[in-house]
Amino acid sequence: QLQLVESGGGLVQPGGSLRLSCAASGFPLPAYAIGWFRQAPGKEREGVSCISSSGGITNYADSVKGRFTISRDFAKNATYLQMSSLKPEDTAVYYCAARDLWCSDRPDVYDYWGQGTQVTVSS
Numbered sequence: 001q002l003q004l005v006e007s008g009g010g011l012v013q014p015g016g017s018l019r020l021s022c023a024a025s026g027f028p029l030p031a032y033a034i035g036w037f038r039q040a041p042g043k044e045r046e047g048v049s050c051i052s053s054s055g056g057i058t059n060y061a062d063s064v065k066g067r068f069t070i071s072r073d074f075a076k077n078a079t080y081l082q083m084s085s086l087k088p089e090d091t092a093v094y095y096c097a098a099r100d101l102w103c104s105d106r107p108d109v110y111d112y113w114g115q116g117t118q119v120t121v122s123s
Contacts, residue, residue, distance in 0.1 A: 001027075006095065012121055013121070022114060025077070032053055035107075094119050
């Protein structure tokens, strides 16, 4: 069974940067599309970004376009979310998730989830 573990969250000032990592084990990562989601207190889980199984297709939520970059390293079986120009409204628990082949911004279609990592943007 595929297992995902996120890391890289923390406290950062507005305008700062963080890089989140999603390490996979159990199955070869190239078979899966990886999505990053976030959930703030009292809000629904929302899609942030996704990268297809091949790495050739990436999607971003409008709220993060131009600030976040998703990438994957097949050799390390890992996916990354580089976050720049962070804003207080980016504060949330960030999750990575996997599904077969293609991206989706719907969390209900993903089969595997990590435990989440907290990102707090505050001065």
